[in-house]
Amino acid sequence: MTPLPDHIKTPESVSEFRTKEKGSTFISLTKGIETEEEANSYLQSVKKKYYDATHHCYSYKLVNGLYKYSDAGEPNGTAGIRIYNAQNHYELTNLITIIVRYFGGVKLGVGPLGKAYYEAASENLATTKILKKLLHHEMIISYGYEESKTVHRFITKHSIIIRETLFNEVPKMICLVPSTQKSKLLSDISTLITRIQVIETKNSEYIVRND
DSSP states (O other): OOOOOSEEEEESSOEEEEEEETTEEEEEEEEEOSSHHHHHHHHHHHHHHTTTOSEEEEEEEOTTSOEEEEOTTSOTTSSHHHHHHHHHHTTOOSEEEEEEEEOOSOOOOHHHHHHHHHHHHHHHHHTSOEEEEEEEEEEEEEEOGGGHHHHHHHHHHTTOEEEEEEOSSSOEEEEEEETTTHHHHHHHHHTTTTTEEEEEEEEEEEEEOOO
C-alpha cells in the first residue's frame, strides 16, 4: 500500500460555479468527501436535483489512491478526464466534482467541449475554500501515575490530541499524533520505555490544525 501523505488539501464545503457556452449551461459542483460511498451518495443527490439535465459528468479522488471519472454520455475524453485534470492542477484530494450540463442546441465540437468542461471545473475549484489537513496516527500511551507530568509534557511538546483518557490500574491515553511528530515522540519515549509505552493502532485521520 502506498504510504499516506502527511498533508492534503480538500474542499471545506460544497461550492458551485455556473457558466454558459453557445447556449449550453454548465453547473460545476464540488464537495469534500472521505469515502467512495460519500461520493456516490452525493452524485445521486445531484442527479436527483438536476434530473432534467442532459449530462452529469464527474470525477472523484481519494487520498488512498482511488479515483474514478465519467463522461456520462459525452464524447470520450471530453468531460471526466478534464475534470480530473483540473482537480490535479490544484493538488486536491478527497473530493468529488460534478458538472451538470443542459444542452443548448448547438454542438460545441470535441475540442471546445473538452475546454468548456475543464474551465468549468477549474473556475469552480479556484473559488472553492480549501482546507489543509494533517495526517494523525492513533496511538495508545500507557504510563504509571508517577509519569503523568512527563506524559503531559510530551503531549504539549508534540502537539498531540487527546481523544480519551482511561484511569485504570495503568492509566492510558488514546491520542492522535501528527505524522510529522511521530518519530520525535517515539524517540523521546524510548529513553523511558520501561515506564511509558506506546502502541500504534491501524487507525488514522486527517485533521485541520490551527495551532
